[in-house]
Amino acid sequence: MGVLQSVNEQPRVPIGRITFHLQTSLYRKKDGEFSKVRDYIKIGETRDVFDVNGDYIEIQNGLYIKNIDEHQYTMTFGEIIVRGDSVRSCSKNGIILRKLRPGLKVKVVSLKFISNDVTVFGINEKEFISSDEDVQYVMGIFEFGADSAVLKNGQSIKFQKGDITPYQRVEGHNLLLLDGTWLDISTLRGTLYGC
Missing domain, CATH: 2.30.30 (SH3 type barrels.)
Known part of the structure; x- marks a missing residue:
């Protein structure tokens, strides 16, 4: 799963992926306080990681997990x-x-x-x-959310909805692709995923 990006927002970039070996409780942050929600993560589920802050790990959809014993999950960074x-x-x-x-x-x-x-x-x-x-x-992949034409090295390249392109770094709205070229995603619809 990734996060659907809107044109005017700064993209939220996953820093990694986490796979759970135990059922894990979820938390939501409100006014600086964490409260447990009714839902939980099932054994074997994998989610994108956006931040590690003290005892909490932020995963997608504004949810957090409490930093559990490292043998209870596997976290990867590309x-x-x-x-x-x-x-x-x-x-x-x-x-x-x-x-x-x-x-x-x-x-x-x-x-x-x-x-x-x-x-x-x-x-x-x-x-x-x-x-x-x-x-x-490879830091992650960008999945196109709509048919798009982009300029790459002075040539127009067409991507279809669902096409993916891996990237190695993110700077603002720009992705550094594996071939060393930059892709500006500020006007594109799509989703960033961790690897």
């Missing part, structure tokens, strides 16, 4: 795609653990920003891959 044939994962100490095959897609379970240019992606609790490696980070 995925990486291995592009090169010499990409290796390593431990926290930098010890090389294994070589990854090109085309492999792995979920990112943690992010650590080392500098403006380098990010370390955790693919599980013990394995990490640096953005210095030949990998492509």
